[in-house]
Amino acid sequence: MSTNAEISKEPLFSYKNKKLITNPIGKDNPITIQVLGICSILAVTVQLKPSLVLAISVVAVMGLANVIISLLRKTIPQRIRIIVQLTVIASLVIIVDQVLKAYMYDVSRQLSIFVGLIITNCIIMGRLEGYALYNKAWPSFLDGIGNASGYAAILIVVGAVREFFGSGTLMNVQIIPDALYAIGYENNGFFILPPMALITVGIIIWIQRSRDKELIDAS
Amino acid sequence: MEELVNIFVRSIFIDNLVLAYFLGMCSYLAISRTVKTSIGLGFAVIFVLGITVPINYLIENYLLGRGALSWLGPRFADVDLSFLTFIMFIAVIASMVQLVEMIIEKFSPTLYNSLGIFLPLIAVNCAILGGSLFMQERNYANPIEATFFGLGSGVGFFLAIVGIAAIREKIKYSNVLPPLRGLGIAFIITGLMGIAFMSFMGIEL
Numbered sequence: 001m002s003t004n005a006e007i008s009k010e011p012l013f014s015y016k017n018k019k020l021i022t023n024p025i026g027k028d029n030p031i032t033i034q035v036l037g038i039c040s041i042l043a044v045t046v047q048l049k050p051s052l053v054l055a056i057s058v059v060a061v062m063g064l065a066n067v068i069i070s071l072l073r074k075t076i077p078q079r080i081r082i083i084v085q086l087t088v089i090a091s092l093v094i095i096v097d098q099v100l101k102a103y104m105y106d107v108s109r110q111l112s113i114f115v116g117l118i119i120t121n122c123i124i125m126g127r128l129e130g131y132a133l134y135n136k137a138w139p140s141f142l143d144g145i146g147n148a149s150g151y152a153a154i155l156i157v158v159g160a161v162r163e164f165f166g167s168g169t170l171m172n173v174q175i176i177p178d179a180l181y182a183i184g185y186e187n188n189g190f191f192i193l194p195p196m197a198l199i200t201v202g203i204i205i206w207i208q209r210s211r212d213k214e215l216i217d218a219s
Numbered sequence: 220m221e222e223l224v225n226i227f228v229r230s231i232f233i234d235n236l237v238l239a240y241f242l243g244m245c246s247y248l249a250i251s252r253t254v255k256t257s258i259g260l261g262f263a264v265i266f267v268l269g270i271t272v273p274i275n276y277l278i279e280n281y282l283l284g285r286g287a288l289s290w291l292g293p294r295f296a297d298v299d300l301s302f303l304t305f306i307m308f309i310a311v312i313a314s315m316v317q318l319v320e321m322i323i324e325k326f327s328p329t330l331y332n333s334l335g336i337f338l339p340l341i342a343v344n345c346a347i348l349g350g351s352l353f354m355q356e357r358n359y360a361n362p363i364e365a366t367f368f369g370l371g372s373g374v375g376f377f378l379a380i381v382g383i384a385a386i387r388e389k390i391k392y393s394n395v396l397p398p399l400r401g402l403g404i405a406f407i408i409t410g411l412m413g414i415a416f417m418s419f420m421g422i423e424l
Contacts, residue, residue, distance in 0.1 A: 035402055038244040082342065083313055090306040098302060113352035116305050120345040122245040194241065195413030202399070202406035209398035 020139060021146035027212070029150040030123045032205045037123035037151055044114050044159075045197050048171050051159030053100070053107050054114065055152030059145060061092045062124050066144030070132040085128045086119065093118045123147055158200050166191030223367045226359075230371030234353075236346045237379035238409070238416040243346030247380055248405055257384035258377075265373030267319065267341050268350050271312050272369030273362045275351040278307055308351045316342045346376055383409060 030036045044050045068088050069076075076084050097115045100108040108115065118124070127147050132140040163169055165188045168176035176185065190196055236242045243264070250260045281287055283304055288295035320338045324331045341347060350372045359365045386408055395404050 032402070035248055036245060038241070038248065082339075083310070086309050086313055086342075087306065090309050094302060094305055097305070113349060113356060116308075116352050117242070117345050117349055119305055119309055120343050120348045122343060122345075125343050193414070193417065194239065195410040195417065198241065198406050198410035198413060202403050202410065205403040205406065206396070206399050209403065 017139060017142050020142040021149065024143075024147040024150035025153055026150075029154065029208075030126075030147050031151055031154045031201065032208055034123075034126070036126045037121045038201070044111055045155060045162055046159075046166065046192055047163045047169075048156070048159045050107055050110050051155045053104065054111060054118075055148075055155045057096045057100070057115065058118055058121065058124075058155075059148040059152055061089065061096060061118055062127065062144040062148040063141055064092055064144075065089050065124055066127060066132040066140040067137050069128045070135060070137045070140035073133050076133075081129075081133070082125075085125060089124055089128075090119050123151055154201065154204065157204065158197055161200055162191045162196060166196075223364065226364055227367045227371040230368050231375040231378065232416065232419040233422060234372075235375040235379060235416055236349060236372050237376055238413045239420075240349065240353075241413075242349035243344050243376060244409075246341075246344050246346075247376075247383070247409075248402070251380055251384040251387055251405070254381060254384045254388060257380045261373075261377030261380050263338055263341055264344065264346060264376045265370060267312075267316060267338075267347055268369040268373040268376075269366060270319065270369075271315050271347060272350050272354050272372075273366045274311055274315065275308050276354055276359065276362050276365035278311065279304065279355055283307060304355065308348060312347050312351070313342045346372070379412070382412060 024030055028034065031038055044054050065085075065088055069085060072084070072088075093116065096118070097108070100111070100115060127144060131143045135143070160170060163171075164175060168174060168181075168187050191200075230236075233239070237244070237247055246260060251257050279287070281290065283300045285299040285301060286296055288298045288300075316338055320331075323338075350369055353372075354365050354368055357368075359368060383405070387405060390404060390408075399407070
């Protein structure tokens with residue numbers, strides 16, 4: 001493809017390459033705009049810490065998976081590409097899972113099956129299919145990191161909102177002063193319940209779309 | 220028998236994959252625009268979960284788990300291959316989906332026409348892998364229990380997706396705020412449905 005040749009002559013952080021990272025964080029966010037990868041996340045966002053850990057894991061898996069698939073893209077037969085992609089992702093997720101089990105056992109227990117579910121996270125497959133299969137390693141890497149960061153950003157915001165309102169803490173550090181509790185403030189237990197994650201994402205979408213009218217769904 | 224009914228009902232209402240754990244959200248939101256397509260996807264999910272969960276149960280218990288290989292002889296009693304579960308489960312799911320697709324195409328072209336386009340999607344549906352991983356976490360006693368768990372989870376997915384599709388069909392006629400139209404309102408409705416399903420929580424069966 002001609003665009004490939006152009007990219008290879010560009011400096012590493014050209015305008016186009018920067019866009020690969022910044023676009024998915026805002027305008028082309030995988031969760032709020034592309035509707036990919038909502039699956040495995042919402043149940044882990046009760047607190048900030050597990051959200052942060054899962055976010056970092058996804059960034060790592062996605063960046064590496066994109067690079068590997070992009071390097072292999074000429075040798076993968078078209079018909080079995082989905083199995084190949086799943087195998088690559090699954091192997092990376094196994095590594096992440098083992099690392100978490102070894103160094104952060106309590107967080108790993110808290111995330112329970114959701115580390116495994118990174119495998120079927122649709123953003124990863126979506127970007128492999130849509131980008132890494134047709135592009136060189138470096139732009140694919142940036143694309144992976146960018147999309148995963150967009151995902152991570154939403155994950156962290158939702159985690160922070162839910163922990164702040166639900167338990168009055170952030171990263172298990174109390175934020176709301178005792179004085180406020182003394183005059184009758186109470187934590188909103190509702191935010192700890194899983195459905196609030198969806199409603200929080202709904203509100204984020206609302207805010208984003210009312211700021212940027214282009215994104216409004218016409219249907 | 221009572222135990223099986225218990226597992227079945229639990230997995231439909233209390234541990235609903237979609238509304239209690241938010242698995243399979245991608246296809247849930249993407250396919251739920253009309254009731255008709257969502258019924259197709261719902262049946263495909265019931266079908267695939269009912270097959271893959273018991274197969275993964277056998278693999279987990281006779282190949283991968285700690286001490287699972289002891290039937291090969293005492294030398295293998297300590298082998299623990301459980302780090303391979305992710306890759307094995309996903310391989311089983313992907314290949315079963317492929318196989319099921321081929322079998323349906325051969326024997327029931329009508330069913331294939333209604334389910335066909337959804338089957339490939341299902342290989343990467345988190346609800347399917349989630350079903351197998353929950354099965355692993357909950358340590359069911361035998362493959363029959365695991366089968367009932369798989370079928371129940373599938374029915375739970377079916378109910379959730381048909382429910383939201385019906386609501387979304389109706390909501391087309393309502394005056395939703397423009398920024399919330401489409402995706403935003405779908406998220407909030409799902410949240411509200413989740414809250415409604417939470418009333419099943421704590422029911423002892």
